Every structure is written in C-alpha cells, then in structure tokens.
Amino acid sequence: KPRRSSLNDYCPVALTSVVMKCFEKLVRDFITSSLPASMDPLQFAYRHNRSTDDAIAHLLHTTLTHLDKERGNYVKMLFVDYSLEFNTIIPSLLITKLENLGLHTSLCDWISNFLTDSPQSVRVGNCVSSTLTLSTGAPQGCVLSPLLYSLYTYDCTATSSSTIIVKFADDTVVMGLISDNDERAYLVEIKHLENWCQENNLLLNVSKIKELIVDCSKKTCWSRHTNSLAKKALQRLYHLRRLRDFRLPSKVLRNFYTCTIESILTGNIKVWFGNSTKQDRQALQRVGRSAEHITHMELPDLQTIYYKWCQTKARRIVKDPTHPNSRLFSLL
Numbered sequence: 001k002p003r004r005s006s007l008n009d010y011c012p013v014a015l016t017s018v019v020m021k022c023f024e025k026l027v028r029d030f031i032t033s034s035l036p037a038s039m040d041p042l043q044f045a046y047r048h049n050r051s052t053d054d055a056i057a058h059l060l061h062t063t064l065t066h067l068d069k070e071r072g073n074y075v076k077m078l079f080v081d082y083s084l085e086f087n088t089i090i091p092s093l094l095i096t097k098l099e100n101l102g103l104h105t106s107l108c109d110w111i112s113n114f115l116t117d118s119p120q121s122v123r124v125g126n127c128v129s130s131t132l133t134l135s136t137g138a139p140q141g142c143v144l145s146p147l148l149y150s151l152y153t154y155d156c157t158a159t160s161s162s163t164i165i166v167k168f169a170d171d172t173v174v175m176g177l178i179s180d181n182d183e184r185a186y187l188v189e190i191k192h193l194e195n196w197c198q199e200n201n202l203l204l205n206v207s208k209i210k211e212l213i214v215d216c217s218k219k220t221c222w223s224r225h226t227n228s229l230a231k232k233a234l235q236r237l238y239h240l241r242r243l244r245d246f247r248l249p250s251k252v253l254r255n256f257y258t259c260t261i262e263s264i265l266t267g268n269i270k271v272w273f274g275n276s277t278k279q280d281r282q283a284l285q286r287v288g289r290s291a292e293h294i295t296h297m298e299l300p301d302l303q304t305i306y307y308k309w310c311q312t313k314a315r316r317i318v319k320d321p322t323h324p325n326s327r328l329f330s331l332l
Contacts, residue, residue: 054324059173079172086139230286
C-alpha cells in the first residue's frame with residue numbers, strides 16, 4: 001500500500017457505543033419499512049428483496065438485450081466514484097428529501113439532531129486533540145450513515161430512455177445504450193450527473209472514475225473470475241486440513257467449509273455460473289471434491305446450489321412487482 005503522507009489520506013471513523021449501534025439498527029429498520037415501494041427502483045441497497053446480485057444481473061441483462069437488438073449497438077458504462085461522500089452530506093438538504101419521501105416529522109427532527117452539532121476529537125496514543133463541532137456529513141462507522149446516504153441520492157435518476165443509473169449505496173453506474181453511434185443522450189446524462197453533484201455538495205473523484213465499453217466484438221467470458229475464485233478457495237483448503245488434523249467434529253468442519261470456502265465459490269453465483277464454460281465449472285468443482293476428500297463428507301455441488309438459488313430468487317421476484325426485473329417473468 002502507498003505510504004500515508006498527508007492528513008487527507010486518513011478517514012475518520014466514529015466510535016459509538018454498543019447501545020447506540022443497537023438503537024441505530026432499530027431506527028434503520030423503521031426507516032426502511034416506511035419508505036415507498038416505488039422509490040428509485042434501481043437503488044439496490046437497503047431494499048427488501050434486493051442485493052448486489054440483482055444490480056449486476058440488471059446491468060448484464062440490459063447490456064446483452066441492447067446488443068442483441070441491432071448490429072452495431074454498443075453500451076458505455078461509467079463507474080462513478082465520489083470523494084468523501086459521507087462527509088459532504090448537507091443535513092438540511094437530507095431532511096428535505098426525507099420529508100418528501102413521507103417520513104414522519106419527528107423522525108426527521110431526530111435525524112437532524114443526530115447529524116448536527118456533533119463534537120469530534122482525534123486521539124493518537126495518549127494525545128487527544130481539541131474538540132471540533134461539525135454540522136455536515138454523516139459519521140462513517142455509524143449504522144445509519146450508509147442508509148442516509150442512499151436516501152440522500154435517491155433523486156439521482158436517469159433523464160433519458162436510453163440511459164439508466166444503477167446504484168448500490170454509494171456505488172453508482174451510468175449506462176448509455178448507444179445506437180447508430182449517437183452518444184448525445186449518454187453525454188447529456190453525464191453532464192446532468194455533474195450538475196446534480198454540484199447541487200448536492202458531492203465531489204466526483206475523477207481519478208477513480210472508469211468507463212467501460214461493451215460491444216458485440218467482446219465475448220463475455222468468466223474464466224478470469226472463476227480462476228480467481230478457485231485460487232482463493234484452494235488456499236483455504238489448507239486450514240480445513242489443519243482443522244481435520246486436530247480431529248474437530250464433522251459439524252465444525254462443515255461449518256468452516258460453508259463459511260470460508262463455499263461462500264467464495266458461490267459469490268454472485270446467480271450472475272456468472274450460467275454463462276461459465278465447462279472447464280471453468282470443473283475447476284471449481286475440483287475444489288469441492290477436494291474438500292469432500294478432506295472432511296469425508298458429502299458436500300453440495302455448485303450446480304445444485306446454483307439451481308436452488310436461482311429458483312428461490314425467481315419466486316421472490318415474481319411476488320415483488322416493484323422489483324426492476326419482475327417484468328422479465330410471466331406466469332404460465
């Protein structure tokens with residue numbers, strides 16, 4: 001990692017008590033249950049029946065659908081990064097947005113009190129700085145801050161039918177569906193995002209913004225991804241062997257495999273496993289067979305997990321008409 005040479009390289013983290021964290025979780029759950037179902041369907045964080053899998057699947061499906069429509073179509077994706085986004089939230093502007101979402105006035109007042117007039121100090125060893133009172137931003141490290149940020153940006157939506165903005169908390173992707181080499185709507189959307197950031201006191205981190213161009217000449221391949229997963233999982237088999245050598249119970253070995261190895265192999269599996277090659281799947285299955293040999297237990301294979309999770313997810317989407325992918329399903 002690069003050497004930290006500037007104070008700006010350090011990010012303050014709020015240290016709150018366990019009681020406060022528990023209370024924040026209660027407030028967070030109450031807020032999420034009070035939000036309108038129609039609010040920004042492409043914000044996939046802190047929403048019922050939403051996850052990173054849904055966000056990635058939506059981007060991938062939209063991309064492939066556009067490429068299949070007409071020869072010469074391509075897609076541009078702008079992966080946006082903000083600088084110190086939590087620290088630049090304006091509480092008064094956030095409260096206005098929360099009120100527009102229909103949250104109760106007393107709850108909005110509590111959030112305003114939570115974010116303003118916050119005394120902060122820095123401690124290094126036995127040295128403590130003088131106290132500084134802040135009334136801007138949401139403290140990082142607090143349970144509520146990520147949710148408040150996602151609500152702060154709920155009105156950042158696409159303005160054209162050929163562009164979409166997909167968000168997961170503070171991760172934002174601007175997608176342009178380009179036809180006939182006409183990128184005007186995409187460029188206008190980027191300009192609109194820039195203006196929106198200025199109005200909401202958010203600073204774009206230009207050095208970390210990346211653009212991806214996808215067209216028919218680029219074949220979707222997951223080999224690099226699956227090879228990385230297999231490598232990480234194989235490294236953890238060593239620890240599984242050590243636990244076996246200590247003659248730990250089978251239940252402990254199985255739990256260790258599920259938590260530290262299977263969780264790696266199945267990360268976002270609903271998105272990539274269906275398009276992976278036979279060779280990629282065999283490489284991943286070898287990890288599972290090695291784990292079975294170590295533990296002397298039958299473990300679920302990835303194919304079974306993939307089918308089961310996809311079926312479960314499909315049923316949940318069908319029952320949720322507000323899900324952005326619900327239009328892809330039709331009951332027979």
